[in-house]
Amino acid sequence: MKIFNYRLIIFALSIIFGVVFSIPSLMQTDSGKKISLGLDLQGGLHMLLGVNTHEAVTSKIKTIATSVKYFTDDEDILIDSLAIDEESITFTVLDPDELARMDEMLAKIKGLEISKVNTDYTVKLTSEEIERTKDLSVSQAVETIRNRLDQFGLAEPTVVRQGTTDIVVQLPGIKTAEDEKAARELISKPANLELMAIDEVRADQVYTMSEAEASQYGDIILEDTKNAAVKYLVKEIPILSGSQVIDAQVAFDTANQPIINFTLNSSGARIFGDFTGKNVGSRLAVVLDGKVYSAPNIRERIGGGSGQISGGFTVQEAGNVAIALRSGALPASVKLLEKRSVGPSLGADSIKASTIALVSGFIIVFIFMIVYYRRAGIIANIALVTNIFIIISVMAMFGATLTLPGMAGIVLTVGMAVDANVIIGERIRELLKQGVSVPKAIEDGYSNAMRAILDANITTLLVAVILYAYGTGPIKGFAITISIGILASMLTAILGTHGIYEALASKISKDKDLKKWFGVK
Template identity: 80%
Template sequence: MKIFNYRLVIFILSIIFGIVFSIPSFLQTETGKKISLGLDLQGGLHMLLGVKTDEAVTSKIKSIATSVKYFADDEEILIEDLGIKDDNVVFTVLDKDELPRVDKMLDNIKGLNITKEGLDYKISLSNEEELRTKDLAVAQAVETIRNRLDQFGLAEPNVIRQGKTDIVVELPGIKTVADEKAARELISKPANLELMAVDEERADQVYNLTKYQAAQYGDVILEDTSNPQIKYLVKEIPILNGSQVIDAKVAFDQSNQPIINFTLNSSGARIFGDFTGKNVGKRLAVVLDGKVYSAPNIRERIGGGSGQISGGFSTVEAGNVAIALRSGALPASVELLEKRSVGPSLGADSIQASMIALISGFLVVFIFMIIYYRNAGIIANVALVSNIFIIISVMAMFGATLTLPGMAGIVLTVGMAVDANVIISERIRELLRSGMSIPKAVENGYANAMSAILDANITTILVAVILYAYGTGPIKGFAVTISIGILASMLTAILGTHGIYEALMPKMSKDKNLNKWFGIK
């Protein structure tokens, strides 16, 4: 029989893979993919954020008003007094013959309470739609914050919803005040981009009007981002908002100052082109989070659906704003409810305790297998060592985060990995005691043990999948580690050790020393 067989070749290749790709994690080299440590192991920042869901309702009302305005302009329907009062969209249709068209448009928007008196409309959200909007605002905030942190480059941030309006954010590796400040600004920035028409008729009165007086004309007063003393009077209903932005990138103008170029989707580009075409000579304010960054004159129709934001950004600020725009605006602003830092010393203590548990558990299992099963125990230990290397390498390849529960999962995997070899060895010993030859005992031992091993591992993997699907960050880390460990143990314990037995079979058959090979006295 040849020394090398397909099982042994696969096993050797898996060992090489495990060693090569786990080296960066063990040695913490500058190059190569490494396992990221979780908040509980390397320290970092834990924050509890509250979402102001009432703002999401206001934003929804404003978007409905924008839709009404665009529909009226596009269909050339004359309306007046379009505005927002007490979370209601109000407007008047000037031609009663246009009422059926307006009604048909509003019927396509779900969740509205529509009150109509003659030509006057009053639109609000239904109670069910208001609750749905608030719930969706929190869900969208979770996804938006997670996307921003991923694009920012933070390793495996944990962002989960807690209760109806709160969000828990855990950021491993945040250890300096500067890093914490940058992360908090990125998370909390609403990035609400709006393109708003300047009220040219009353623009020169902006310094004499109160907010209440401006509201009577359907306007709002906004400050300039670089100089709060400069104010703009703009129409309350925006032309476009950030939901229609599909890309945003940092660029530099002729004076080498950072600017942000943004691109609109097809509907946004059409609205933008139509508006600029009809308002040549007037100003369009570029508003970000309630501040006017620029208000250029429209010189000609702007097609292509692109624009830019300039306003004295630093390069870092421009990059963060671009990330926020790409990942989407927060549907409602968030406030910091609780913050605590996890020191790296606590993480170091956790790693030390986990390593002691892992090493001591490994040594006990290692020694027991050699004493009880002799050479079969050594073969099982080879599989056990290779199993750990494979787990580390696969986690590094996928960029998985290792948490304290994950370390516990590795410790548990050590016992589970050797369990399959114990079952196989016991089946072989039973057959050898009954007088069966070594080659037949090995083949039948693996065949008889297979069903028990597969049943145990498949049920454990199913539980791990459920834990991953419904668990939070640390629980997911445990589920990932257990799943990888089970799959690796099936490769090493079933395929790998079988290949080693096949390679050593001529020697075992010739030696016939059952005590030496399997611990049978």
């Protein structure tokens, strides 16, 4: 009697794995990896955000102006009256001989509509580029918000686009007002970092100058982040923007106050080094979201592409700003259009209803298999229970989120796992009715059933992959659950039960009571 075989050993290890790693989720222990519950099961925060796409267009115009200024400074091309508004950039090239180089530079930037009268330039975005910029700003906002929430440590937040300008954000587990406030601030914070030159010539006139007067000189007036009464007159076109920041980390200064150290990419480091080298003795304003955090004097050329932001942060504020800088600035501001809190009581009702459906369906299937297939049904039920344990364990190990559709996926997986055992059981019964020996009926039964099982599972798995690739939120949860369930059922229903039958084949042959084992007369 061949009791032990490789199939049975693998199945036994699968049972141990499933039971051990599902205990933290089932018992809700303090230690161990557990399945996270989605918004529909544990409650949380649902928000609808609107993206101000027009700001993205203005921001792109400002970026192009920055490129023009850096190019002309770097190539020693003299220009005058460089100014920007919400839709265009205007400037004058002083030397007509430099027009060719200026045209060549602008031609490299896609989506521009360039008007030139003698040496006067007016640069705008084409209508197609404006629409593309607006569309891209929403997509970028989705990715930026998702990255911020992931780094913030929230379990499986859902961030999806809705329509042309709106974003739906779902945050499971947000139950307190403090958590909600922190999440909303992190989501909506523009984190727009700019390094801007102080207009040293007119700096002392900042308190007597109006915004309109400042714009005549290509300047804007910004407030100090600590004291709104302190103002700075800075050049409107920034030297660098947050898009060139590749890292930001919280640190502490000599007074043990939180600061943020940031690192620039290679092009940003080069621009930063060139600017500081040419402006020793002047001041450089570190501006975050339109407020000046510091304005240190440039004492020497600053190489290496790194800088520092200090502004009386708390540790939590510094951490949130660093997260926002690392994940990228929002291309446009977002506003809260709708907020809805999902209470845990609604989640509890969903869990209760889903659990009743799962347990009742499981019990009905469990009883049917025993009544119809006798001991073969008990073997199938062992595989079925193991299948559920494996699903829970794998989801817990990967930190997956269980949603209401995910629970539906588990219920569906139960049916699919039983379906495989039914096909195998019927093939074995057919062969036994034909007088085939028990060992051969088992081997041929599995062999004959394999194609039908594989076809059904592989096609369902392909559909699940497509759902995961193109679905969002709960649809992804359903796809993940059913994918894990399919793979687990193939392990338990095909390999596991086959190992049990192989170990019991000799005993079944000696017993000769096929009705007791397979429900066959």
